[in-house]
Amino acid sequence: MAIKLDIKDIAASYGAVRALHSVSLNLSQGQTVALLGTNGNGKSTLMKCVMGMVRPSRGSIHLEIDGQTHDLTQLSTQEIVNLGVALVPEGRRLFPKLTVEENLLLGAYREQARSQIADNLAFSFEAFPVLAERRKQLAGSMSGGQQQMLAIARALMSSPRLLLVDEPSVGLSPLLVSQTITKLKELKDRYQLTVLMAEQNFNQAMRVADYGYIIVHGEIVFHSDVAALKENDLVKSFYLGGSH
Numbered sequence: 001m002a003i004k005l006d007i008k009d010i011a012a013s014y015g016a017v018r019a020l021h022s023v024s025l026n027l028s029q030g031q032t033v034a035l036l037g038t039n040g041n042g043k044s045t046l047m048k049c050v051m052g053m054v055r056p057s058r059g060s061i062h063l064e065i066d067g068q069t070h071d072l073t074q075l076s077t078q079e080i081v082n083l084g085v086a087l088v089p090e091g092r093r094l095f096p097k098l099t100v101e102e103n104l105l106l107g108a109y110r111e112q113a114r115s116q117i118a119d120n121l122a123f124s125f126e127a128f129p130v131l132a133e134r135r136k137q138l139a140g141s142m143s144g145g146q147q148q149m150l151a152i153a154r155a156l157m158s159s160p161r162l163l164l165v166d167e168p169s170v171g172l173s174p175l176l177v178s179q180t181i182t183k184l185k186e187l188k189d190r191y192q193l194t195v196l197m198a199e200q201n202f203n204q205a206m207r208v209a210d211y212g213y214i215i216v217h218g219e220i221v222f223h224s225d226v227a228a229l230k231e232n233d234l235v236k237s238f239y240l241g242g243s244h
């Protein structure tokens with residue numbers, strides 16, 4: 001039961017705009033890896049490449065699951081989801097006029113997850129008690145922090161082996177950012193989730209990550225374990241002193 005993501009030297013463009021130049025990144029079972037960068041540096045594009053929503057013009061993305069290797073650049077988003085990869089998109093993308101429970105049920109469309117709906121719903125409510133209390137409330141009427149919890153829980157409804165989380169802190173107050181990161185850490189510790197998280201909030205990301213990559217203008221400029229990352233001068237000049 002092992003999972004491994006191996007991104008090698010990918011480039012990606014939107015028409016004439018090159019968003020990724022040469023990005024390599026590795027992630028293995030049980031790890032939480034942070035992809036750190038300020039706005040416009042290519043974090044979401046990398047996430048979309050993994051999900052098959054943007055096709056790299058060069059390089060490879062291999063996902064190894066239980067000894068079998070899949071070339072994600074050749075698969076549709078649907079096929080990638082069916083392999084057990086889930087994305088919590090930037091900006092959450094909930095259905096505001098549907099209830100909490102309805103949003104969660106829509107997360108269970110992955111074939112393998114359909115038979116586990118009851119278990120996964122129970123799991124979501126256990127992991128996020130606030131969602132159980134508000135299961136009949138319209139998603140759009142909840143606070144930003146609660147909506148982020150719902151977006152994460154919706155992704156968990158697909159029983160993912162690999163969870164991608166794109167900027168969970170965006171648009172949240174500092175307190176809610178901290179609560180969301182604490183929740184991700186709790187999920188990781190309790191359920192040994194394998195997570196790739198894009199963030200610009202360096203200090204919060206460091207609370208949950210094991211390893212970090214710094215992306216600047218579509219290139220990885222530095223990567224290391226968290227201890228070395230905090231000591232890196234480049235990181236200090238970019239991030240420390242800015243975000244909390």
Ligand SMILES: Nc1ncnc2c1ncn2[C@@H]1O[C@H](COP(=O)(O)OP(=O)(O)O)[C@@H](O)[C@H]1O
Pocket residue numbers: 014017018019037038039040041042043044045046
């Ligand atoms: N749909 C798009 N069409 C054209 N350019 C895009 C599109 N999405 C992103 N870009 C550009 O690609 C670059 C990387 O964007 P993005 O991956 O969203 O960065 P981040 O997530 O780090 O903010 C930016 O220059 C951005 O303007």
Ligand SMILES: [Mg+2]
Pocket residue numbers: 043044045090166167
């Ligand atoms: Mg982004």
